Amino acid sequence: MVTGEAADEAVQLARGNPNLSVGVHLVLVDGRAALPRSRIPHLVNADGRFRPGPVRAGLAAQFPPVAPNEVRQEVRAQLERFRETGLTLTHVDGHHHLHLHPVVLDTLAALAREFEIPVVRLPSEELGFALAHDRSRMPGKRLESWVFRRLRRHGERVLGPAGIAFDDRVYGLHQTGRLDETYLLDLIPRIEADMVEIYAHPESPADVERGDGRSGAGVRELTALTSPTVRAVIEAAGFTLGRSLPVAAVRDGGNGTLEAESLVV
Numbered sequence: 001m002v003t004g005e006a007a008d009e010a011v012q013l014a015r016g017n018p019n020l021s022v023g024v025h026l027v028l029v030d031g032r033a034a035l036p037r038s039r040i041p042h043l044v045n046a047d048g049r050f051r052p053g054p055v056r057a058g059l060a061a062q063f064p065p066v067a068p069n070e071v072r073q074e075v076r077a078q079l080e081r082f083r084e085t086g087l088t089l090t091h092v093d094g095h096h097h098l099h100l101h102p103v104v105l106d107t108l109a110a111l112a113r114e115f116e117i118p119v120v121r122l123p124s125e126e127l128g129f130a131l132a133h134d135r136s137r138m139p140g141k142r143l144e145s146w147v148f149r150r151l152r153r154h155g156e157r158v159l160g161p162a163g164i165a166f167d168d169r170v171y172g173l174h175q176t177g178r179l180d181e182t183y184l185l186d187l188i189p190r191i192e193a194d195m196v197e198i199y200a201h202p203e204s205p206a207d208v209e210r211g212d213g214r215s216g217a218g219v220r221e222l223t224a225l226t227s228p229t230v231r232a233v234i235e236a237a238g239f240t241l242g243r244s245l246p247v248a249a250v251r252d253g254g255n256g257t258l259e260a261e262s263l264v265v
Contacts (some may be wrong), residue, residue, distance in 0.1 A: 023091035029057035109162035130174035168193035
């Protein structure tokens, strides 16, 4: 999150770990804009913050007719701010997945060559497995699956011709906040794809103890991602870990803390 309170610290951490893959986590919802309100008045409030919730923010990005152009300007501004860090851009995704909004995806495709965008996250996972593993939130998972299947199809149509890659599968959507070792041990042997991303939101126990962390869920996810048992299962399944582990994207987790998204390829 280039506009997050912890962005400068994240950049310093990335510079100190040159093998770390670092991407842009576009903020178009529940966060601060890169541009002043005078440039994007239909997207942000008087404090320069986007609307809360992806549905409201998504509608604001589409209506009125001038809004899409404001979205395009803001996406460019965030990519430019990342480029100013001197870091190599390895991927682009978005807060609450709002980068999947058709206006945003079309913008990324148009800017692919200028900003050398190599990969964009397009969530794709089997609903059947998600429900077999955990039947909670069944109506919500079915709706998520329906919506994100359609968004991915649009993404495939516009990103492919622009030379932007995307993984065969991206897991974690249906298990957000509930990813643990049991989930990974159940999932990994079932995967039938070559390039796979598993995204999570790990956080350290120290953050939770200080009250900076959101909950104990992030600690469980960190434990799962660093589990020797999980690593052994990954190797047994014939996968190798991409160099983006242990952290793929660092973003502001609120209260000035750092939140990481982990990637398995």
